Amino acid sequence: MAWELCRAEGLAGLSLRDIARRIGMQAPSLYSYFDSKHAIYDAMFADGVREFVAQQPDAPTTDPVEGVKLRMRYYVAFCTADPVRYQLLFQRTIPGFEPSPESYALSVESLQALEAWLREAGLDAPGTLDLYTAIAAGLASQQNANEPGGDRWTRLIDEAAEMFVHQARVMKQRKATSGRRKK
Amino acid sequence: MAWELCRAEGLAGLSLRDIARRIGMQAPSLYSYFDSKHAIYDAMFADGVREFVAQQPDAPTTDPVEGVKLRMRYYVAFCTADPVRYQLLFQRTIPGFEPSPESYALSVESLQALEAWLREAGLDAPGTLDLYTAIAAGLASQQNANEPGGDRWTRLIDEAAEMFVHQARVMKQRKATSGRRKK
DNA sequence: GTCTATATTTGGATAGAC
DNA sequence: GTCTATCCAAATATAGAC
Numbered sequence: 001m002a003w004e005l006c007r008a009e010g011l012a013g014l015s016l017r018d019i020a021r022r023i024g025m026q027a028p029s030l031y032s033y034f035d036s037k038h039a040i041y042d043a044m045f046a047d048g049v050r051e052f053v054a055q056q057p058d059a060p061t062t063d064p065v066e067g068v069k070l071r072m073r074y075y076v077a078f079c080t081a082d083p084v085r086y087q088l089l090f091q092r093t094i095p096g097f098e099p100s101p102e103s104y105a106l107s108v109e110s111l112q113a114l115e116a117w118l119r120e121a122g123l124d125a126p127g128t129l130d131l132y133t134a135i136a137a138g139l140a141s142q143q144n145a146n147e148p149g150g151d152r153w154t155r156l157i158d159e160a161a162e163m164f165v166h167q168a169r170v171m172k173q174r175k176a177t178s179g180r181r182k183k
Numbered sequence: 184m185a186w187e188l189c190r191a192e193g194l195a196g197l198s199l200r201d202i203a204r205r206i207g208m209q210a211p212s213l214y215s216y217f218d219s220k221h222a223i224y225d226a227m228f229a230d231g232v233r234e235f236v237a238q239q240p241d242a243p244t245t246d247p248v249e250g251v252k253l254r255m256r257y258y259v260a261f262c263t264a265d266p267v268r269y270q271l272l273f274q275r276t277i278p279g280f281e282p283s284p285e286s287y288a289l290s291v292e293s294l295q296a297l298e299a300w301l302r303e304a305g306l307d308a309p310g311t312l313d314l315y316t317a318i319a320a321g322l323a324s325q326q327n328a329n330e331p332g333g334d335r336w337t338r339l340i341d342e343a344a345e346m347f348v349h350q351a352r353v354m355k356q357r358k359a360t361s362g363r364r365k366k
Numbered sequence: 367g368t369c370t371a372t373a374t375t376t377g378g379a380t381a382g383a384c
Numbered sequence: 385g386t387c388t389a390t391c392c393a394a395a396t397a398t399a400g401a402c
Contacts, residue, residue: 013278092328095196138321163350
């Protein structure tokens with residue numbers, strides 16, 4: 001079915017009537033497919049995560065800097081391509097909406113995949129994953145909030161990736177050093 | 184007047200009735216002070232920016248790492264102390280709301296002050312300011328979205344500050360080098 | 367300047383014909 | 385399964401008494 005159509009548009013302040021009209025239907029027809037408006041949100045949430053995972057490029061763990069650049073570019077492009085989807089999936093500021101456990105599990109999986117990738121790339125000190133998500137989310141968030149459609153922040157991705165990998169290595173080094181010291 | 188009271192609570196999905204009740208009034212009484220709900224948003228936006236500026240700590244430009252740590256701690260604490268205020272001021276996802284030119288000017292001023300501070304601290308290569316705001320916003324955004332009230336991201340602030348200053352210096356160095364090369 | 371009462375609009379959801 | 389018609393609740397905003 002073509003529910004993906006409405007995804008590209010928006011829903012933060014959209015009514016069921018608006019959503020329905022965009023896909024050439026009347027509002028009540030939506031209830032043949034979904035129990036409530038939140039069920040629509042949830043389906044879009046799950047759909048968004050699946051698409052994020054499916055289209056994610058393979059990134060080399062043998063060259064962490066290049067790999068992180070690739071991954072960050074993809075993430076930020078995904079977020080800025082559809083700010084409303086970004087809001088639904090990552091900002092979670094839709095009033096009253098929380099994804100169902102099943103949908104949420106999808107996003108947890110995706111995060112674990114990122115964690116595994118970072119480990120494989122040798123970037124696995126505590127806090128490294130969270131630092132990564134903060135940097136990537138920050139670039140996307142600033143771009144969407146202050147200059148949607150522009151590149152004032154997206155053009156910093158490569159520099160940010162280098163910065164992150166450098167810091168991740170420092171963190172790992174510190175961990176090793178303090179570990180030795182403790183022994 | 185005590186309109187600041189409602190600021191601490193929330194408004195993303197709040198009605199005028201809710202706002203009014205929190206300050207011990209009835210909804211229509213608000214119209215003695217504001218022309219519309221958006222006018223309330225705008226007043227809260229301006230008020231939030233003013234408070235952000237007023238309470239900002241002095242940070243030493245003589246020790247950029249320490250200064251950035253101080254500033255980032257303050258920014259993230261300000262954002263996480265009141266996620267709804269954060270949404271209103273920095274995420275800008277309140278449906279239909281845009282600050283008035285006068286209110287917006289306040290936030291531009293604040294950003295220019297940050298830029299001036301960074302320059303004074305010697306961190307003034309192109310993109311440095313935007314990298315700073317991305318990192319700070321990313322930490323706040325992730326904390327609020329994924330673990331409101333926790334410290335999973337806030338505890339990374341000092342590390343992030345060190346990382347940022349290091350990168351800012353790299354960027355400045357590169358600029359100087361490429362400048363020489365061009366000459 | 368604050369209240370009660372109410373107008374007006376809008377949005378989510380249901381009923382029932384086709 | 386999609387439509388029209390409609391119900392019901394909630395929200396912004398206004399009118400007018402006090």
